[in-house]
Structure formats: structure tokens, C-alpha cells
Amino acid sequence: MEDFVSPLPGVWHELHQRLMDFWTNDLNKMGIKPPIPLILAGWNFSSDYEKRDRWQATLKWAEERCCTHLIKELSDEEKYFG
Structure with a gap:
């Protein structure tokens, strides 16, 4: 059985955009930004653990x-399983 690792890159990007909008508009850019998703090159060069x-x-x-x-x-089609 494969284990859920993270959302697939496109979905993860969309969710990150929502969190960035929240950080910008609701938190007025106070505190740290949401963690950067591992997409694009980050996806290719990251392990499932990362x-x-x-x-x-x-x-x-x-x-x-x-x-x-x-x-x-997330639906199963939006999830990455290791």
C-alpha cells in the first residue's frame, strides 16, 4: 500500500496561492510566509520524505x-503517493 506524501504539484501550487493570499490580505504580511511548496525543480530534486x-x-x-x-x-487524483 502506498502512503500519501503530498498534493500533486499543480494542486499544491493552488493551495499555496490561497495561503499566500491569506498571509497578504488577512495577516497583512505579518510573520513568516507559508512554506514554499516543493513543485517544479523542487519536486524533481526532493525525496518523498522531504x-x-x-x-x-x-x-x-x-x-x-x-x-x-x-x-x-484532496481527492485521490490530487494526491501523490510514495
Whole structure:
């Protein structure tokens, strides 16, 4: 059985844009930005462990700022499994 690692790059990018909009508009750019998604070259040169770790950091960032509602539930087609 394969384990969920992270969203696929296109989905991850979309979710990151939502979090960046929240950081810009709702948090007035206060504090640290949401973690940068591992997409494009970052995807190709990152291990599954690094992808999972960055995704978990993204979820933690959203939880700490009470904006997990911006992260939609992912379908299996939107998930990357290692």
C-alpha cells in the first residue's frame, strides 16, 4: 500500500496561492510566509520524505494561523503517493 506524501504539484501550487493570499490580505504580511511548496525543480530534486515534511510544515502553518479551511480535502487524483 502506498502512503500519501503530498498534493500533486499543480494542486499544491493552488493551495499555496490561497495561503499566500491569506498571509497578504488577512495577516497583512505579518510573520513568516507559508512554506514554499516543493513543485517544479523542487519536486524533481526532493525525496518523498522531504515532500511529506514540507507538506506537514504547510499544514502546521495553516493550523497555527487558523486558516485550515483554505486547504480543501484532496481527492485521490490530487494526491501523490510514495
